Amino acid sequence: MSQLFEQAILALGETIAHERRSADDSRPLLGVNAAEFLLRVHRQMPDYLRPPFHILVLLFDAWPLLRSGKFFHQLSLDNRLTELDKWRQSRLEFRRRFVEFHMSLALFCIYSDLYGQDYRHESTTGAPASP
Numbered sequence: 001m002s003q004l005f006e007q008a009i010l011a012l013g014e015t016i017a018h019e020r021r022s023a024d025d026s027r028p029l030l031g032v033n034a035a036e037f038l039l040r041v042h043r044q045m046p047d048y049l050r051p052p053f054h055i056l057v058l059l060f061d062a063w064p065l066l067r068s069g070k071f072f073h074q075l076s077l078d079n080r081l082t083e084l085d086k087w088r089q090s091r092l093e094f095r096r097r098f099v100e101f102h103m104s105l106a107l108f109c110i111y112s113d114l115y116g117q118d119y120r121h122e123s124t125t126g127a128p129a130s131p
Contacts, residue, residue: 008061010035011073015080016106037109
């Protein structure tokens with residue numbers, strides 16, 4: 001995978017993690033872990049899906065060039081959050097779906113990291129199920 005692709009995914013993972021982070025959570029690795037998970041998902045895609053998703057990520061990364069002269073991964077965190085929100089609220093469906101896809105995967109990873117060790121299934125009686 002290209003370095004530009006990996007930088008875009010890292011910036012996307014970090015931005016999503018920052019957006020979903022609580023005020024008292026300062027774990028910087030959440031974004032890195034989310035980005036690594038996104039990269040793994042992209043690597044494991046079927047051969048016919050990998051190139052279109054690769055192109056979409058590069059398009060997403062280059063989109064801010066039109067207004068700011070910088071790639072998404074080069075923007076400040078505040079500008080990345082703004083850009084992500086613009087894609088999320090876009091009239092173009094592919095932009096909204098791109099964000100939904102990557103956000104759902106990143107959040108899966110983030111919440112697994114945050115709560116994976118603490119989560120227990122409870123029985124219908126309210127008592128914790130045995131592990």
